[in-house]
Amino acid sequence: MQSELLNMSCKELRDGIAAGRIKSAAATEAVFGAIEKYEPVIGAYISTFEGRALAKANEVDAKIAAGEPVGELAGVPVAVKDVMCTTFGVTTCASRILENFHSPYNATVVEKLLAADAVIVGKTNMDEFAMGSSTENSGLKETVNPWDTTRVPGGSSGGSAAAVAGRMCFAALGSDTGGSIRQPASFCGVVGLKPTYGRVSRFGLVAYGSSLDQIGPVTRSVADCALMMNVIAGRDPADSTSVDEKNAPVCDYLEKLDEPVDKLKVAIVPQFSAGADEPVQKALTCALDVYKKLGAEIIEVDMPHLDYAIAAYYIVATAEASSNLARYDGVHYGHRTENAGDYVEVYSKSRAEGFGKEVKRRIMLGTYALSSGYYDAYYLKALKVRNLIRGDFAGAFEKCDCVMMPVSPTTAFKIGEKIDDPLTMYLSDIYTISANLAGVPAISIPCGFDDSELPIGLQILAPAFAEDRLLRIARMFESNTDWHRKKPTIVE
Amino acid sequence: MGELRYRVVVGLEIHVQLCTKSKMFCGCALSFGEEANSRVCPVCLGMPGVLPVMNEQALEYAVLVALALDCKIAEFTKWDRKSYYYPDLPKNYQISQYDLPLGSGGFIEIPLEAGRTKRIGIIRAHLEEDAGKNLHTAGNFSQVDLNRAGTPLLEIVTEPDMSSAAEVRTLAVELQRMVRYLGVSEADMQKGHMRFEPNINLIITKDGVEYKTPIVEVKNLNSFRVLERSVDVEEQRQLDEFLETGEVMGMGNKTTRGWDDINQVTVLQREKEEAPDYRYFPDPDLVPVEFKCEWLEDIRSRLCELPIKRQIRFVDEYKLSDYDAGVLTAERSTAEFFERVVAAGGKPKRVCNLLTQVGLKLANEKGCSVAELDITPKDFAQVSNDVDGGILSASGANKAIELKAQDPDKPFSVIYEENNLIQKSDVGELEQIVEQVIVDNPKAVEDVTSGGKKSKKAQSFLLGQVMQKTKGQANPKVVSEILDRKLG
Ligand SMILES: [Zn+2]
Numbered sequence: 001m002q003s004e005l006l007n008m009s010c011k012e013l014r015d016g017i018a019a020g021r022i023k024s025a026a027a028t029e030a031v032f033g034a035i036e037k038y039e040p041v042i043g044a045y046i047s048t049f050e051g052r053a054l055a056k057a058n059e060v061d062a063k064i065a066a067g068e069p070v071g072e073l074a075g076v077p078v079a080v081k082d083v084m085c086t087t088f089g090v091t092t093c094a095s096r097i098l099e100n101f102h103s104p105y106n107a108t109v110v111e112k113l114l115a116a117d118a119v120i121v122g123k124t125n126m127d128e129f130a131m132g133s134s135t136e137n138s139g140l141k142e143t144v145n146p147w148d149t150t151r152v153p154g155g156s157s158g159g160s161a162a163a164v165a166g167r168m169c170f171a172a173l174g175s176d177t178g179g180s181i182r183q184p185a186s187f188c189g190v191v192g193l194k195p196t197y198g199r200v201s202r203f204g205l206v207a208y209g210s211s212l213d214q215i216g217p218v219t220r221s222v223a224d225c226a227l228m229m230n231v232i233a234g235r236d237p238a239d240s241t242s243v244d245e246k247n248a249p250v251c252d253y254l255e256k257l258d259e260p261v262d263k264l265k266v267a268i269v270p271q272f273s274a275g276a277d278e279p280v281q282k283a284l285t286c287a288l289d290v291y292k293k294l295g296a297e298i299i300e301v302d303m304p305h306l307d308y309a310i311a312a313y314y315i316v317a318t319a320e321a322s323s324n325l326a327r328y329d330g331v332h333y334g335h336r337t338e339n340a341g342d343y344v345e346v347y348s349k350s351r352a353e354g355f356g357k358e359v360k361r362r363i364m365l366g367t368y369a370l371s372s373g374y375y376d377a378y379y380l381k382a383l384k385v386r387n388l389i390r391g392d393f394a395g396a397f398e399k400c401d402c403v404m405m406p407v408s409p410t411t412a413f414k415i416g417e418k419i420d421d422p423l424t425m426y427l428s429d430i431y432t433i434s435a436n437l438a439g440v441p442a443i444s445i446p447c448g449f450d451d452s453e454l455p456i457g458l459q460i461l462a463p464a465f466a467e468d469r470l471l472r473i474a475r476m477f478e479s480n481t482d483w484h485r486k487k488p489t490i491v492e
Numbered sequence: 493m494g495e496l497r498y499r500v501v502v503g504l505e506i507h508v509q510l511c512t513k514s515k516m517f518c519g520c521a522l523s524f525g526e527e528a529n530s531r532v533c534p535v536c537l538g539m540p541g542v543l544p545v546m547n548e549q550a551l552e553y554a555v556l557v558a559l560a561l562d563c564k565i566a567e568f569t570k571w572d573r574k575s576y577y578y579p580d581l582p583k584n585y586q587i588s589q590y591d592l593p594l595g596s597g598g599f600i601e602i603p604l605e606a607g608r609t610k611r612i613g614i615i616r617a618h619l620e621e622d623a624g625k626n627l628h629t630a631g632n633f634s635q636v637d638l639n640r641a642g643t644p645l646l647e648i649v650t651e652p653d654m655s656s657a658a659e660v661r662t663l664a665v666e667l668q669r670m671v672r673y674l675g676v677s678e679a680d681m682q683k684g685h686m687r688f689e690p691n692i693n694l695i696i697t698k699d700g701v702e703y704k705t706p707i708v709e710v711k712n713l714n715s716f717r718v719l720e721r722s723v724d725v726e727e728q729r730q731l732d733e734f735l736e737t738g739e740v741m742g743m744g745n746k747t748t749r750g751w752d753d754i755n756q757v758t759v760l761q762r763e764k765e766e767a768p769d770y771r772y773f774p775d776p777d778l779v780p781v782e783f784k785c786e787w788l789e790d791i792r793s794r795l796c797e798l799p800i801k802r803q804i805r806f807v808d809e810y811k812l813s814d815y816d817a818g819v820l821t822a823e824r825s826t827a828e829f830f831e832r833v834v835a836a837g838g839k840p841k842r843v844c845n846l847l848t849q850v851g852l853k854l855a856n857e858k859g860c861s862v863a864e865l866d867i868t869p870k871d872f873a874q875v876s877n878d879v880d881g882g883i884l885s886a887s888g889a890n891k892a893i894e895l896k897a898q899d900p901d902k903p904f905s906v907i908y909e910e911n912n913l914i915q916k917s918d919v920g921e922l923e924q925i926v927e928q929v930i931v932d933n934p935k936a937v938e939d940v941t942s943g944g945k946k947s948k949k950a951q952s953f954l955l956g957q958v959m960q961k962t963k964g965q966a967n968p969k970v971v972s973e974i975l976d977r978k979l980g
Contacts, residue, residue, distance in 0.1 A: 085541045098540065105534050107541060206540040211776035239543050240779050320776055323573050326584035327538045331636070343634070347577055370575075370771040379773060
C-alpha cells in the first residue's frame with residue numbers, strides 16, 4: 001500500500017485526496033517513511049519539516065472533510081530546492097555562508113505552493129548557489145544518484161531530482177540557470193522543465209545569474225509537470241522581469257495536454273548533437289523514431305552559434321553572479337568571520353570562509369569579465385553572442401514546432417570524476433545552456449537507458465511562452481513509451 | 493616673479509532627494525529621524541532573493557526636473573549596477589544609471605547681480621538609490637542604519653561653467669528653488685535632501701603661459717555655506733600648491749578631498765590611482781525604460797513657470813525691484829498668491845509690501861504658506877486698496893491683516909472700526925490739531941520757516957507730533973499738505 005501510494009502521480013494523489021479517498025496525512029507519512037528509509041543513502045534534503053508538513057496535511061484533510069474548497073495541489077507532498085526563500089526553516093543555498101539564514105519572507109513560488117494547499121516536506125540539496133552540474137559543490141552535504149549511489153545526481157538541482165526519483169516527494173521545484181533542472185532530471189530519470197524566462201516569478205529565488213535563472217518543476221511525469229506549472233506560472237508584480245499576462249497569457253496546461261500536436265515538425269541539429277556519447281545519440285535517434293511513428297516530420301536545422309554558448313554563458317552567468325553574491329559579506333546576515341581587524345577584513349575573511357571553491361572561481365571570473373578594460377572584450381561580446389543564439393532559435397522556430405537534442409552528452413558520471421576538472425564539468429552543460437541564453441522553454445523527459453542502466457533524457461525546446469505546446473509534445477512521447485515508469489532499484 | 497592671473501573653474505554634482513511616497517525600488521516610506529532600521533523591508537535590506545521594482549513616481553519627478561533643466565530626455569534608458577563594498581550599501585552595489593542617463597544636455601539659468609542671469613550647462617541628470625548610514629557611536633563597532641537605503645536620488649551634473657564661489661552657491665540656491673517649485677523635493681538642507689560635490693580647478697596665466705591645476709572633487713557637502721566656503725578655500729589652496737609644485741592637470745591626477753568644518757580646510761581623501769573600478773553593468777532585475785510620447789507630454793504639462801523666469805517677469809510686468817521679485821518668487825505658493833491678489837485688484841507694489849511685510853511673517857510664524865493663512869486674495873486686495881485710497885495707513889494695513897489672520901470670520905469693516913485703524917483725513921479736524929502743534933513747538937516751526945539745514949527734519953518732527961496726537965490715525969499725506977500750507 002505504501003509503495004503504491006508513493007508511486008502515484010501528483011494528479012492521482014491530488015484527485016484521491018480531494019475526493020476523500022486518500023488522506024494527505026497518509027501520503028505525507030508515507031513520504032516521511034521513504035525519507036527515513038532512503039535519505040541516509042541518497043542525501044537529497046538539506047532540511048525536512050515533518051511536524052509542519054503533517055500539520056498542513058491534517059489541515060487539508062480537515063478542509064476536505066468539512067467540504068471546503070481546496071487548492072490544485074491539495075495535500076500533495078512536494079519539495080523545494082534550498083535556493084528559494086521560506087520563512088520556515090533555513091534557506092542555505094547549500095552554502096556555509098547562509099548555513100543559518102532565516103528568511104523573513106517566502107518566495108512567490110512558495111506562497112503559490114502553499115496557496116495551492118501543497119504540503120512542503122523539505123528543502124533539497126544543490127550545488128552551492130546553484131553553481132555546478134553534479135551537486136558535488138554543495139557546501140553542506142553529498143547527494144547521490146538513486147539509480148547508482150556511486151554516481152552524481154546531476155546538478156545543480158540534484159537534490160530535487162534525487163528526491164523525486166527516490167519517492168521522497170511527489171514533485172519538487174528546481175531552478176535552472178544553465179541546465180540545472182534538465183540535466184539532473186535526465187540523470188535521475190525524471191521530468192524537468194525550465195520554463196520561458198519571465199514565465200515564473202523569480203522573487204525569492206536567491207539569484208545566481210539573474211538574466212538566466214528560472215524556477216521550474218521536477219516531476220515523475222509530463223502531466224505532473226503541467227499541474228505544477230498551473231500552480232507556479234504567472235506574472236508577479238514583485239518581479240519586473242516576469243511577463244505580462246496580456247502579452248503571454250498563462251493557460252491551463254493540463255486542459256489540452258493529451259491532444260497530440262497536429263502535423264508536428266521537429267528540428268534536429270545533427271552536427272551539434274553528434275558530440276554526445278553513443279548511447280545518448282542512440283536514445284535520441286530512437287526517440288525521433290517514436291515521433292516519426294506518431295506522424296511527425298523531422299527536419300535538420302543549422303544553429304551555427306550554439307558552439308559558442310558555453311563561452312558566452314560562463315561570462316554572462318559569472319558576471320551577474322559576481323554582483324549578485326556581493327551582498328554576502330558578513331555585515332548584515334550570514335556567516336561572519338570571528339577574527340576580523342577592520343571592516344575590510346569582515347568582508348574578505350567572511351567570504352573566504354563562507355564560500356566554496358567553485359563559487360569563488362565564478363565570482364573571480366565574473367569580476368574579471370566586468371572589470372574596466374575587459375568589459376567590452378568579454379561581457380559585451382558575450383551579450384552579442386547571446387543575441388546571435390537568440391537569432392538561431394528564432395530562425396529555427398520559423399521552420400519547426402520544436403528542436404530536439406540530448407540533455408547531456410553523458411549519463412550520470414561517477415562522484416569525484418570531474419570535480420577537479422572544472423572545464424570538463426562546464427562542457428557537460430553544452431546542450432542545456434542555449435535555452436537559458438535564448439530564454440526559451442525546454443524540457444527533459446526520460447527516453448532510455450545506457451548499458452549501466454543509467455537514465456537518458458530527451459531535451460525538447462520550444463518557442464518562448466509555448467509551454468503548453470511543449471508539454472503536449474512531451475506528453476505525446478510519454479503516452480507512447482514506458483521510460484518514465486521505470487524506478488531506481490533502490491526504491492523497488 | 494612675473495605676471496600672474498588666475499580664475500577658478502567649477503562644475504557641480506548635486507544629489508537631490510525626491511519626496512516620493514515610497515523608496516526607489518520598494519514600498520517602504522521615506523524616512524527622517526525614525527528609529528534606526530524601522531523603515532526597511534527585505535528589498536531595501538538587500539536580502540537574498542529579493543528583486544527591485546521601479547517607483548514610477550520617482551521617474552516622473554526626475555523627468556520633470558530634467559525637462560525644467562531643458563535636458564534632452566532619452567528615448568530609452570536603463571538601470572545599471574555600480575559595485576563597491578561599503579557597510580551602508582546592503583547589496584554592495586547601487587542601482588544607478590550609467591551610460592544612458594534619463595536626461596542630458598540641458599542648462600539652468602542662475603541670477604547674477606542687477607537682474608542679469610547666466611546659463612550653466614547641465615551634462616546629465618539620472619536617478620539612483622541612496623545608501624544607508626554608518627553610525628559610529630557604539631565603541632569598537634560601527635552600526636548601520638538602513639532607513640535611508642533605497643531613497644530616490646536625482647543626480648545632476650553641471651558643466652564646469654561656474655567661475656566663482658558665489659556663482660556656485662547661487663546655482664545651488666536656484667536649483668533648490670526650482671525643485672521646490674516643481675514639488676519634487678522638500679530640498680531641506682538640514683535633512684540632507686541636497687548634497688553637493690564641486691569639481692574645482694584653476695586656470696592660471698603666468699608669464700603669458702596658461703596652466704590648469706589638477707581637478708579636485710570635494711565630497712558630500714550639505715550646506716550652501718560650506719559649499720561656497722570650500723570653493724574659496726580650494727581656490728587658495730590650489731594656487732598655493734601650484735606656486736609650490738607647479739603640478740598641472742594630467743591623466744589620472746584628479747583627487748578627492750573632504751571638508752573639515754572645524755579647521756575650515758579640505759583634506760585629501762583619495763588619489764585617483766586609488767579610484768575604484770565600479771564594474772558597471774546593466775541590472776538584469778529591472779527592465780529598460782522607454783519613454784512614450786504621450787507620457788512625456790503628460791509630464792511636460794505639469795511644468796510650471798520656473799522661478800527665475802517668474803522673477804524676471806515680476807520685475808518687468810509689475811515694476812517690482814529685483815529684490816522684491818526675488819522674495820516673492822522664492823516659494824511657488826507665495827508667487828502664485830501674489831498674482832491672485834493682483835488679479836483681485838490689488839496694486840502690485842502695495843500688494844508686494846503687504847505680503848513681504850506681514851503676510852510672509854505670519855505664514856512663517858504659523859509654519860504654513862501665505863495661501864494657507866485663511867485670508868483670501870480678495871481680502872489682501874481690499875486692504876491694499878484701502879491703503880492706496882488713504883483709508884488705512886501702511887502700518888494700519890499690516891495690523892488689519894494680523895487681526896484678520898487671528899479672526900478670519902470678522903469683516904474688515906469691523907476690524908477697522910474696533911481698532912481705530914481708519915485714517916483721519918478730515919481737513920477741518922486735522923487743521924485744528926496742526927495749529928495746536930504749531931503753537932506748542934515754536935522752535936521747530938522756526939527751523940522750518942527759516943528754510944535752513946534743519947528744515948526737513950523739523951517738518952517731520954511736527955508731522956510726528958500730529959501723528960502722536962491722533963494716535964497714528966491722521967492721514968500723513970493730508971497733514972503734510974496742511975503743514976506745507978501753514979508754514980510755506
Ligand atoms: Zn524597503
